Each structure stands twice: as C-alpha cells, then as structure tokens.
Amino acid sequence: MKRALCVMLACLLAFLPCAALGEEEEIETIVTIVTAPDQTAAERPPCFPDPKDDYIPLPEGENLAQGKPVISGAHTDVYVDKNVNDGKTDTYWESKGFPAEIVFDLQGAFAVSTVAVCLNPSSIWEPRIQEIAVQVSLDGETFTEAAAPQKYQFDAATGNRIRIDFDTVQAAYVKVIFTLNTSSHTGGAQAAEICIYE
Amino acid sequence: MRKAILLVIACTLICLGAWTSLGTARGETTRLTIYEGPKTMESSPIASVSVNGYDLFVYDVMVNHQHIYSDTSLPTTTPMTYFDFEGRAVISIRMPGLPNAVESAVVQPYAWGITPEVRDGEVRFAITEPGQYTVVFNGSVNKALHIFANPLETDVPDRDDPNVFWIGPGEWTIDAIALQSNQTLYLSGGAVLHSVISVSQADNVRICGRGLIDGSDYPAWVQAGSSARVPIHLDHSKNVTVEGIGIVNSNCWNLNSYSSRNVRIDNVKIISGRQNGDGFTFQSCTDHTVTNSFARTWDDSLVLKNYSGSTKGITFKNIQVWTDLAQSMEIGYETDKGLTLDPEISDVLFEDITVLYNFHKPVISIHNSDDAFVHGITYRNIVVENAFMQGDNGINKELMEMTLQNSRWSTVRDEFGSIDNVLIDGLTVIHTENGKVPASRFSGQSEDNMITNVTLRGVTILGNPVTTLKEMKLSIDAYCDGIVIE
Numbered sequence: 001m002k003r004a005l006c007v008m009l010a011c012l013l014a015f016l017p018c019a020a021l022g023e024e025e026e027i028e029t030i031v032t033i034v035t036a037p038d039q040t041a042a043e044r045p046p047c048f049p050d051p052k053d054d055y056i057p058l059p060e061g062e063n064l065a066q067g068k069p070v071i072s073g074a075h076t077d078v079y080v081d082k083n084v085n086d087g088k089t090d091t092y093w094e095s096k097g098f099p100a101e102i103v104f105d106l107q108g109a110f111a112v113s114t115v116a117v118c119l120n121p122s123s124i125w126e127p128r129i130q131e132i133a134v135q136v137s138l139d140g141e142t143f144t145e146a147a148a149p150q151k152y153q154f155d156a157a158t159g160n161r162i163r164i165d166f167d168t169v170q171a172a173y174v175k176v177i178f179t180l181n182t183s184s185h186t187g188g189a190q191a192a193e194i195c196i197y198e
Numbered sequence: 199m200r201k202a203i204l205l206v207i208a209c210t211l212i213c214l215g216a217w218t219s220l221g222t223a224r225g226e227t228t229r230l231t232i233y234e235g236p237k238t239m240e241s242s243p244i245a246s247v248s249v250n251g252y253d254l255f256v257y258d259v260m261v262n263h264q265h266i267y268s269d270t271s272l273p274t275t276t277p278m279t280y281f282d283f284e285g286r287a288v289i290s291i292r293m294p295g296l297p298n299a300v301e302s303a304v305v306q307p308y309a310w311g312i313t314p315e316v317r318d319g320e321v322r323f324a325i326t327e328p329g330q331y332t333v334v335f336n337g338s339v340n341k342a343l344h345i346f347a348n349p350l351e352t353d354v355p356d357r358d359d360p361n362v363f364w365i366g367p368g369e370w371t372i373d374a375i376a377l378q379s380n381q382t383l384y385l386s387g388g389a390v391l392h393s394v395i396s397v398s399q400a401d402n403v404r405i406c407g408r409g410l411i412d413g414s415d416y417p418a419w420v421q422a423g424s425s426a427r428v429p430i431h432l433d434h435s436k437n438v439t440v441e442g443i444g445i446v447n448s449n450c451w452n453l454n455s456y457s458s459r460n461v462r463i464d465n466v467k468i469i470s471g472r473q474n475g476d477g478f479t480f481q482s483c484t485d486h487t488v489t490n491s492f493a494r495t496w497d498d499s500l501v502l503k504n505y506s507g508s509t510k511g512i513t514f515k516n517i518q519v520w521t522d523l524a525q526s527m528e529i530g531y532e533t534d535k536g537l538t539l540d541p542e543i544s545d546v547l548f549e550d551i552t553v554l555y556n557f558h559k560p561v562i563s564i565h566n567s568d569d570a571f572v573h574g575i576t577y578r579n580i581v582v583e584n585a586f587m588q589g590d591n592g593i594n595k596e597l598m599e600m601t602l603q604n605s606r607w608s609t610v611r612d613e614f615g616s617i618d619n620v621l622i623d624g625l626t627v628i629h630t631e632n633g634k635v636p637a638s639r640f641s642g643q644s645e646d647n648m649i650t651n652v653t654l655r656g657v658t659i660l661g662n663p664v665t666t667l668k669e670m671k672l673s674i675d676a677y678c679d680g681i682v683i684e
Binding site: 026027028029030031032033034035036037038039040041042043044045047048083086088090091092120121122123124126156 | 227250287364366370371376391394424431
C-alpha cells in the first residue's frame with residue numbers, strides 16, 4: 001500500500017509542472033526554423049533580374065539641366081517643376097493640361113545636342129506615348145526649333161526614358177514642349193527628370 | 199490510509215484536468231515554424247518573445263499615438279512578431295524596453311479569454327488557436343506587442359514554376375513589382391521586402407506567404423520630395439488573392455483596390471503609423487472578401503469609397519481593428535468622386551469585427567458626402583473593446599455616425615444621395631474612456647435625401663442592454679425615418 005501511495009505521489013509530482021503555466025512546461029514540438037541568408041545590406045530579389053541592361057543609354061558627360069533655374073506653367077497637385085531636375089526619378093513634374101512648356105536656364109551658352117526625358121523607371125508606370133518638341137534660345141526670348149514635335153514611347157522595359165538627339169546648337173535656354181500624353185492617369189505632361197547634354 | 203490515497207487520486211485528477219484544460223492533451227505534438235529575421239536587421243530591443251522555448255525575431259514597426267491628424271506628425275514604434283503553429287504554443291514575453299518592469303498584462307481580444315501569468319517581469323500564456331494576439335502591458339497601450347500566430351502554411355507555390363516569383367527570407371529591395379495575369383508572388387516568412395506591388399488590369403494573380411512588405415525606406419508621402427507608395431495596389435483587376443503576409447511601415451495607404459472585382463484577402467496583417475495610412479481600402483470595387491485579418495492604422499482601418507463607379511458585394515469577416523486615427527469601419531466620405539451615373543454602395547457586410555481600440559473618430563460610419571445611394575449595409579457581431587474616441591477638438595467622436603452632408607472630400611456639391619436599409623445586428627461596447635455611453639448621430643439632408651430603415655438589434659454598452667434611442671444616445675434629425683432599436 002505504501003508503494004502504491006508513493007507511485008501516486010510520484011505521478012502527482014510529475015504532473016505538477018504541467019498544471020501551472022508559471023512553471024517551465026515542455027511541449028513536444030516539431031519545429032521548423034526558416035533561416036535567413038548571409039546579407040550585409042538589402043539586396044535585389046534574385047527572381048527579378050536588373051533590367052538596366054536594356055535601358056536606353058544616356059550620353060556620358062554633365063547633365064546641364066540639373067539644378068538649374070526652371071520655369072513652367074501650372075502644375076498638377078504637388079508635382080512641381082523643380083522636381084524635373086532634382087536628380088531623382090522618384091519625384092516628378094506634372095503639368096496641368098496641354099500644351100505644357102518647361103524652360104531651362106542653363107546659365108551660360110553650351111553646344112547642346114541631346115535632351116533626355118525620363119519617367120520613374122518603375123514598371124508600375126505603365127507604357128505611354130508623349131509628344132515632345134525642343135526649342136533653344138540664347139536670350140531666353142527668341143526660340144528656334146531644335147527638334148520638331150514627335151511621339152516618343154516610354155516603357156519601363158527600356159527605363160521609361162527617351163532621348164531626343166538633334167544637330168548641335170548653341171543654347172543658353174532650352175524649352176521642352178509637350179503636346180500629348182497617352183497615360184490614362186493624367187491630363188498633363190509628366191517628367192521625372194529632363195536632362196540636357198552637350 | 200484510504201483517505202490519503204483518495205486525496206492523492208483526487209489531486210492527481212485535478213492536476214491532470216487543469217493541465218489538459220490549458221490546451222492540447224498530453225501526447226499531442228505541436229508543429230511550429232519560426233523565421234529568422236534578416237541578418238541586416240536587429241531584433242527589437244523593446245521585447246523578447248519565445249514560443250515553446252524558441253526565440254522569435256521581433257520587429258519594431260511604426261505606429262502613431264497622436265490621435266489628431268497632422269502633416270508633420272512622426273510615428274513611434276511598437277514590437278511585432280509572428281510564427282506559424284498547430285497545436286499548443288506557450289508564449290513567453292519580456293519587455294526590457296519598457297521604462298518599468300512588467301507588473302500586469304492583458305491579452306486582446308478579450309474574447310480569447312486568456313489571463314496571462316506575470317511573474318518576475320515575464321508574461322506567459324498559452325494559445326491553441328491561430329490568430330492575432332495583442333498584449334498590453336502595465337495598463338498602457340504604449341509598446342503593445344502584436345503577435346501574429348499564423349496557421350501552418352499550405353498550398354505554397356512551386357518556386358520552379360515560371361509564373362512564380364519566389365522571394366525567400368532576408369531583406370530585399372526593388373523599386374516596384376508589377377504582376378501580370380496568372381503570376382504569383384510568394385514572400386517567404388522571414389522576408390522583409392521594400393517595394394510596392396502593383397496588379398493592374400490583370401487576372402488570376404496571387405500574393406502569398408508570411409513575409410513583410412516594409413515601406414520604411416521612404417519618407418511619409420506628404421513630405422516634400424516624397425510620393426505615395428502603396429504596398430499593394432490592385433487596379434482594374436480580377437480574381438486576385440492576397441494571403442498570409444504582413445504590411446508594415448507604409449508611407450501612405452496599405453492594401454488598396456480600385457475598380458477591381460473578385461478579390462479574396464485572408465490573414466493579412468497591417469500596421470501603419472504615417473499619414474493616410476488607411477488599412478484595407480477599396481474604391482468602386484465588387485465582390486471583395488477580407489477574412490481573418492488585422493489592421494492597426496493611422497487613418498481609416500476598413501474603408502469603402504466610390505471613385506469611378508459603384509461598390510457592391512464587400513465582406514469583412516473576422517477582422518481585428520485598432521484605429522489610432524480616423525474611423526474603424528468607414529463608408530465614404532467620397533461616394534461619387536468619379537461623377538458617375540447613379541452611384542451606389544450596396545451589399546456590404548461587416549461581421550465579427552473586434553475593435554481593440556478606437557482613439558479618434560466613429561467606429562461605425564457612413565459619410566455619404568456625394569450623391570450615392572448607400573443601401574444594404576449590415577454590421578453583425580461588432581465588439582468594441584475600447585471605445586476611446588476623442589474626435590477632433592470634441593467633434594466627430596461618436597460611436598456611430600451616418601450623414602448626408604458635404605465635406606472637404608465632396609466632389610458633388612449640388613446633389614445629395616441617401617442611406618437606406620442598414621442593419622446593426624449585435625454591437626457590444628466593453629469600455630469607454632469616461633465610463634459613459636458614447637453618443638451617436640444620424641443626420642439626413644432633406645425630404646428627398648434621407649436616412650431610412652436603420653435597425654439596431656442586440657446592442658450592449660458597458661454591460662447594459664440598450665433598447666431605446668435615448669439609452670443609445672442616438673440623435674436623429676428630421677430627415678431620418680424608420681430608425682428602430684430592438
């Protein structure tokens with residue numbers, strides 16, 4: 001009888017740790033630990049190869065437009081014209097309607113031969129066509145045509161950017177004129193960056 | 199001796215019973231999946247959490263305790279962690295980041311019926327059901343811990359399928375991901391993805407996994423030079439499912455659907471603390487279902503609007519909501535932003551919604567501030583654990599609000615709509631800030647633009663059944679008719 005009592009007491013003691021949550025409770029657990037790879041910084045997911053190899057190349061050399069004074073007409077919401085030459089493609093200028101003109105003061109005369117218009121390269125900016133012309137001036141008042149109006153295809157697959165090449169011309173002021181944007185999300189011109197090169 | 203034996207047997211049975219009542223019977227095995235955090239990140243210094251003795255990675259995510267809108271308001275952080283399990287999980291928590299040792303803890307929703315043990319600064323409790331658990335320490339919501347105890351994953355997509363983009367554990371960044379028809383994005387547990395996911399004019403798309411989409415790499419969208427980056431944006435798409443993932447630190451809205459149809463969202467967890475951080479937000483959508491999900495937001499938590507056409511067939515079921523700013527379940531304000539013909543919002547069901555906290559504006563609101571016909575709206579089994587609405591300078595702090603007035607968000611200002619056939623079937627308010635019944639307000643516009651046929655049934659506030667409009671503190675104006683409380 002004493003032995004039976006001892007067995008029961010032992011059983012009771014065996015269960016006690018389980019009875020109170022405050023005590024360590026061992027639960028039979030089959031655990032899967034999903035481990036993280038060695039990284040020192042956030043990386044591009046391997047399943048999304050970098051598309052930059054297919055981007056339309058831009059000329060090497062200084063972007064004459066960056067940070068220079070810029071003048072435009074009315075803009076949409078918060079998308080002001082100073083976004084167009086701040087060096088960032090995640091900000092943009094959006095005009096309020098057409099035609100939309102934006103003028104860059106290069107603060108000196110340069111032999112200009114290329115204007116590039118860039119949208120955000122993200123693929124969430126759907127493909128679109130914008131019609132664009134380029135005019136130049138030495139005094140900021142009288143402009144002559146450097147590139148006639150032409151429709152350009154913007155596509156994230158090629159960097160959502162286009163380049164307008166024309167015969168080299170002396171310019172202190174460059175006017176970029178938009179007359180069409182086929183995007184369904186806007187009624188105006190859009191440009192994240194406009195770059196001007198010699 | 200016989201008495202002693204009987205006593206021991208009784209004690210044994212009692213102990214055995216107590217043990218089994220805590221969850222899984224002895225002999226059953228718990229299956230647990232835990233995820234290492236990215237090696238580029240540190241686990242939160244605020245909280246340390248383990249489950250069945252295994253340490254979890256704890257994320258600090260943005261929330262905002264400022265309960266009034268400001269363009270310049272900055273978020274703070276709160277700890278969050280997650281794991282998957284089946285069986286019984288004993289969760290152990292320490293909070294070294296709190297200014298004082300933990301002396302008390304409450305697990306929400308209260309309906310879980312969990313009374314955690316607090317001993318020597320450690321909080322412990324057991325769970326047997328997957329779901330979302332929030333732990334509040336020392337009577338303060340500051341640094342409340344969100345625990346997302348997911349069910350074990352099933353139907354994991356094949357990473358070798360060419361239509362599957364498979365993102366594993368680790369920290370990843372890509373400016374944006376545009377999913378096309380028939381594509382799947384799998385975001386593994388342990389993954390932190392800095393990106394936005396767009397599904398535009400696509401069909402049969404799936405986003406799933408256990409990982410996080412994290413918008414912390416961008417400033418709030420209202421800041422100069424920034425822009426809105428919606429973590430998941432569905433646009434004119436159909437047959438889309440979003441399952442299992444978390445969305446944190448967004449710099450604007452979180453899970454947005456626009457003019458889409460047949461969308462299923464399950465077990466998605468959202469926590470936001472920055473401007474316009476709406477949770478599940480749908481505009482002009484049809485046939486959307488959100489289930490078993492969580493939204494702690496610094497703007498409307500669950501929100502329906504009309505931007506371009508009508509809204510119809512929306513169900514929110516078994517959702518936990520924590521509204522730090524704005525409304526918990528909002529229809530409006532924009533109900534005809536797209537100036538469409540005969541706009542409607544109809545066939546909407548909010549069911550089994552637990553509002554852990556609302557600190558700002560109405561819990562239930564229909565702000566028809568354009569000209570839509572809003573009808574067939576049902577709220578069933580709504581539990582408001584803490585109705586702490588402070589409003590804006592004393593206004594808009596109602597429990598329920600239905601209006602037919604213009605607002606700053608109105609597009610249509612010369613015509614008004616109506617609200618008809620609304621059922622509130624089961625509404626329980628457990629706590630209010632001042633221990634009093636919060637007011638509610640229905641306000642129509644004219645005899646042609648009225649709020650009609652609203653039935654309230656099974657309302658309990660502060661433990662007391664509410665059976666009259668007076669007890670409900672519900673004010674109705676002359677342009678309301680058929681407002682009934684049963």
